[in-house]
Amino acid sequence: MVASENKVTFGLKNTHYAVITDDGKKLTYGTPAALPGATKLTLDASGNAVEFSADDTKYYSADNNQGYTGKFEIAKLTEAFEKDVLGIDDSKGVSTENANAKMKRIALMFEFDGDQKAVRHLLFNVSLSRPGDGSKTKEDKVDVNTQELEFTAAPDPYTGDVKTKTNSKTTDLVYKAWYDKVFDGAASGLGV
Known part of the structure; x- marks a missing residue:
C-alpha cells in the first residue's frame, strides 16, 4: 500500500554508508553499513546558473x-568507518592516521522522519573531509562531544545521478530493502 504524502519532515536517523569502487566505467557500491549516532546533516545545493x-x-x-x-x-565515528572510509590503519592494535592514506568515496544513506512515513535518502557519490577532534573539561554538566565531516555529494560521473529519496509512491519492497543495497532503479526495485 502506498503511503500518504508527508506534510512535514523532522529528525535524522538510520545513517548508513556504502564504499564506492570506480572501475572507470561505473560506480559499484559495497554493502551498506550502519553509522549510528547522527545528530545533524545539512545539504546546500552546489552549482551556478549558466547565463549567456x-x-x-x-x-x-x-x-x-x-x-x-x-x-x-555524528556523536562518534565507528572504528569500521574510520578504517573503511578514512583509511585509518588499525593493524597494530591502535588507530593510526597516515598522511599517505587514501580516503574512499561513499554512498550516504539516511532518513528524515515525517508525519506520515520516514523519507529515506541516498546520495550516490560522496567525498568526505577528515574530521576534526577535540574535547573540553567536565564542569557541573557533561557536554557530549561530536565529530563533524564536511562533504561534497557530486553527480555520479557515469549516470549523472546525484540524490534519490523515497516518496509517497515508493513500494513497500523498495522501502523495506533501502538499507540492504544501494538503490539503482533496476526493474526489481532493489538494485543490481
Missing part, C-alpha cells in the same frame, strides 16, 4: 547541478 547574453538580452540560461556540499555531525 546575445542580441542585447539574456539569450540562454540553464541550471548547472553540481550536487551538494554539506556537513554531517
Whole structure:
C-alpha cells in the first residue's frame, strides 16, 4: 500500500554508508553499513546558473547541478568507518592516521522522519573531509562531544545521478530493502 504524502519532515536517523569502487566505467557500491549516532546533516545545493547574453538580452540560461556540499555531525565515528572510509590503519592494535592514506568515496544513506512515513535518502557519490577532534573539561554538566565531516555529494560521473529519496509512491519492497543495497532503479526495485 502506498503511503500518504508527508506534510512535514523532522529528525535524522538510520545513517548508513556504502564504499564506492570506480572501475572507470561505473560506480559499484559495497554493502551498506550502519553509522549510528547522527545528530545533524545539512545539504546546500552546489552549482551556478549558466547565463549567456546575445542580441542585447539574456539569450540562454540553464541550471548547472553540481550536487551538494554539506556537513554531517555524528556523536562518534565507528572504528569500521574510520578504517573503511578514512583509511585509518588499525593493524597494530591502535588507530593510526597516515598522511599517505587514501580516503574512499561513499554512498550516504539516511532518513528524515515525517508525519506520515520516514523519507529515506541516498546520495550516490560522496567525498568526505577528515574530521576534526577535540574535547573540553567536565564542569557541573557533561557536554557530549561530536565529530563533524564536511562533504561534497557530486553527480555520479557515469549516470549523472546525484540524490534519490523515497516518496509517497515508493513500494513497500523498495522501502523495506533501502538499507540492504544501494538503490539503482533496476526493474526489481532493489538494485543490481
